[in-house]
Amino acid sequence: MNILIMGMGYVGVATALLLTELGWQVTGLDPNKSRIRTLSHGVLPFYEPGLDEMLRTHLASRRITFTSEIGQAIDDNEVIFLCVGTPSGSDGSADLQFIKEAAESIGKHMQGYRLIVIKSTVPVGTNEQVVQWINQAQPSAIPFDVVSNPEFLREGSALQDALEPDRIIIGSDNDQATELLRSLYKHVNGPVVVTKPKTAELIKYAANAFLASKISYMNELARLCTKMGVNIADVAVGIGMDHRIGPHFLRAGIGYGGSCFPKDIHALLFTAREHDVDLTILEKVVQVNQTQALYYMNIWEQLLGSFNGKTIAVLGISFKPDTDDIREAPAIGIISKLLENSAVIRVHDPIAKLPKSMLSKHLKQFDSVEKTVQNCDAVILCSEWKQYMTMDWEQLKRRLKQPYLFDGRNMLDGAQMTAQGYHYSGIGMSWTEIK
Numbered sequence: 001m002n003i004l005i006m007g008m009g010y011v012g013v014a015t016a017l018l019l020t021e022l023g024w025q026v027t028g029l030d031p032n033k034s035r036i037r038t039l040s041h042g043v044l045p046f047y048e049p050g051l052d053e054m055l056r057t058h059l060a061s062r063r064i065t066f067t068s069e070i071g072q073a074i075d076d077n078e079v080i081f082l083c084v085g086t087p088s089g090s091d092g093s094a095d096l097q098f099i100k101e102a103a104e105s106i107g108k109h110m111q112g113y114r115l116i117v118i119k120s121t122v123p124v125g126t127n128e129q130v131v132q133w134i135n136q137a138q139p140s141a142i143p144f145d146v147v148s149n150p151e152f153l154r155e156g157s158a159l160q161d162a163l164e165p166d167r168i169i170i171g172s173d174n175d176q177a178t179e180l181l182r183s184l185y186k187h188v189n190g191p192v193v194v195t196k197p198k199t200a201e202l203i204k205y206a207a208n209a210f211l212a213s214k215i216s217y218m219n220e221l222a223r224l225c226t227k228m229g230v231n232i233a234d235v236a237v238g239i240g241m242d243h244r245i246g247p248h249f250l251r252a253g254i255g256y257g258g259s260c261f262p263k264d265i266h267a268l269l270f271t272a273r274e275h276d277v278d279l280t281i282l283e284k285v286v287q288v289n290q291t292q293a294l295y296y297m298n299i300w301e302q303l304l305g306s307f308n309g310k311t312i313a314v315l316g317i318s319f320k321p322d323t324d325d326i327r328e329a330p331a332i333g334i335i336s337k338l339l340e341n342s343a344v345i346r347v348h349d350p351i352a353k354l355p356k357s358m359l360s361k362h363l364k365q366f367d368s369v370e371k372t373v374q375n376c377d378a379v380i381l382c383s384e385w386k387q388y389m390t391m392d393w394e395q396l397k398r399r400l401k402q403p404y405l406f407d408g409r410n411m412l413d414g415a416q417m418t419a420q421g422y423h424y425s426g427i428g429m430s431w432t433e434i435k
C-alpha cells in the first residue's frame, strides 16, 4: 500500500520513516521546497537522534520519496496522514488553517477512495470538520474515511517512541477504516486502543496536560522545599516508588517548554472556556510554569548580589536535551530577563542555535563551553545535555570570574560541586543545605 504523509516536520518525518521501516512505500509531502530538497538529499531539516541514518537507508532503497507536487501525491497514495502544524492562535485556540488547507487539497485532487489519518494534535470535533472540508472541496462525491490517530512521540527520542509506543490510539466510526489503519501498524510493538474520534482527540490533550500538571506540581513543591531545606529530588524518588504515582515526569526544574505542552494546554483551556467549564487546575499549571524560572532567577540574583553588569553563561538553550528546538524554551525567557537586568550573556548549546536576530554585543553564542564561561560571574544550566553532566567542572571553574553555578535542571551533584568550590544552587533545595 502506498502512503502519503502531509507535513515534513518532526512528526511527519518520524511517521514517514516508521512506516517505511515497517515495509510500506511512503511519500513525504511539504509545500516547503527547500525542506523537500534537503530531505531528498538525505539530510534532516532538524536534529533528531537516529532518524538521519534511517532516512539515508530508506532513500537508498527507494522506499521513501519526497515531493511538493500535491496533486500527483494525492493521486498516487491510498492512505494519507495529516502531520501538519497546529500552532496557537492569538486567543490560545489551535489554529487549524494548515489542516483545512490539507483537507481541501485532498478533496480537490482525490480520484478514488482515500483513508485520511489525522495525526496532528487537533481539538475535539476536528475529525468531523475535516470530513466537511473534504466534502465541500470535492468536485463530485468520492468515498473516503477520516480517522484520528494522535501521536505521542517526544522530540529527542522520536524513533524509539514511534517504534515502541505505549499505545496506538485509533479514533474511528468505521470498522473497515479501523482495520486498514490497524494493518499498517501490525508490526509495531504496542497495544492498539480503538475509540470514538472525539475521545481520541481529547486523549491527546488530556495526556499532554496531565504530564505538564505533574511537572508544575513538582515545581511548585520545589519552592516549598527551597524554603524548608528539603531536596525535591529526594521527594521525587520517595513518591515515585508508589506505583500509583510512578517515577516519570517528577523532575523539578525551570519549567516545561517546547512546541507542544504550552500550545496544547492553551488549546484545551480554550475548548473548556467554549463549553463554559473551568479547568482551574490546568490554569494553575500554566501559572506555575510561567513563574517558575523567574522564581529561581530572583533567588539566584540575591545570591549573586545583582545581575546588573554581570557576565552570565547560559548553557543549554533547547527546551530539553537531544533536540535543536528552542520553541518556548525556558532558556529564552531567562535570557530576556538577564538582558532586562543589564547583564552580558554568553550562550552555549551542543546543537541549538539562537536566531541571528537575537544576537548583539550583550548576547553572544559560542561553540565551546570553555569559551562561553570565560570570565563569567555565574553559569546558569537550562537544559540537561549529557555533555554538561560529564564535563570537567573543576577545570572550568578556573575560567570563571566568580564560581556561581545555578542548576536549573538539577543535573549536577550539588555536594560535589560545592566541594569543588562552587556556590551551587539548584531547584527545590536550600542553598545553605549543601554548604
Ligand SMILES: NC(=O)C1=CN([C@@H]2O[C@H](COP(=O)(O)OP(=O)(O)OC[C@H]3O[C@@H](n4cnc5c(N)ncnc54)[C@H](O)[C@@H]3O)[C@@H](O)[C@H]2O)C=CC1
Pocket (backbone or CB within 6 Å): 006, 007, 008, 009, 010, 011, 012, 029, 030, 031, 032, 035, 083, 084, 085, 086, 098, 101, 102, 119, 120, 121, 122, 151, 152, 153, 154, 155, 259, 260
Ligand atoms: N513535535 C512533536 O514532538 C510532536 C508534535 N505533535 C503534533 O503534530 C503536529 C505537527 O507537529 P510538528 O511535526 O512539530 O510540526 P512542524 O511545525 O515541525 O512541521 C509541520 C510541517 O507541515 C508543513 N505543512 C503546512 N501545511 C501543509 C500542507 N498543506 N501540506 C503539507 N505540509 C504542510 C509545514 O511546511 C511544516 O514543514 C502538530 O499538531 C503537533 O502538535 C504531536 C506529537 C509530538
Ligand SMILES: O=C(O)[C@H]1O[C@H](OP(=O)(O)OP(=O)(O)OC[C@H]2O[C@@H](n3ccc(=O)[nH]c3=O)[C@H](O)[C@@H]2O)[C@H](O)[C@@H](O)[C@@H]1O
Pocket (backbone or CB within 6 Å): 121, 151, 152, 153, 154, 155, 156, 208, 211, 215, 248, 249, 250, 251, 252, 253, 254, 255, 256, 257, 258, 259, 260, 261, 319, 320
Ligand atoms: O505532543 C507533543 O508534542 C509531545 O509533547 C511531549 O514531548 P516533548 O515536548 O517532545 O518533550 P518532553 O520530554 O515531554 O518534555 C517537555 C518539557 O517538560 C520538561 N520536563 C519533562 C519531564 C520532567 O520531569 N520535568 C520537566 O521539566 C522538559 O524539560 C521539557 O521542557 C510529550 O512528552 C509527548 O508525549 C508528546 O507527544
